[in-house]
Amino acid sequence: MNHCEFCGKESTLLCDGPVVDGERVSMEAAVGKTKGTCNAHVCRKCAKKIGDMHVNRGGKGSGFTSIDLCPQCLKAQGDRYASTGH
Numbered sequence: 001m002n003h004c005e006f007c008g009k010e011s012t013l014l015c016d017g018p019v020v021d022g023e024r025v026s027m028e029a030a031v032g033k034t035k036g037t038c039n040a041h042v043c044r045k046c047a048k049k050i051g052d053m054h055v056n057r058g059g060k061g062s063g064f065t066s067i068d069l070c071p072q073c074l075k076a077q078g079d080r081y082a083s084t085g086h
């Protein structure tokens with residue numbers, strides 16, 4: 001099993017945050033750049049879901065997968081996805 005890099009619990013997700021030149025950047029900053037993905041192991045509790053992405057699974061049809069960010073990538077997004085309700 002994989003462990004969350006942030007709390008050590010079981011990780012079920014990989015961070016989808018964009019990485020450009022080794023730096024975690026915001027989604028906007030990564031547009032049009034050659035980018036990698038953070039891919040940090042992160043658990044459901046530490047990850048922040050910021051949306052859904054439409055994926056085409058070829059012959060198996062299409063569907064949605066969630067876009068999840070690890071705490072570090074979330075920080076790179078500025079206050080855009082900061083928790084609301086205060």
Ligand SMILES: [Zn+2]
Nearest residue numbers: 004007043046
């Ligand atoms: Zn965690």
Ligand SMILES: [Zn+2]
Nearest residue numbers: 015038070073
């Ligand atoms: Zn990340």
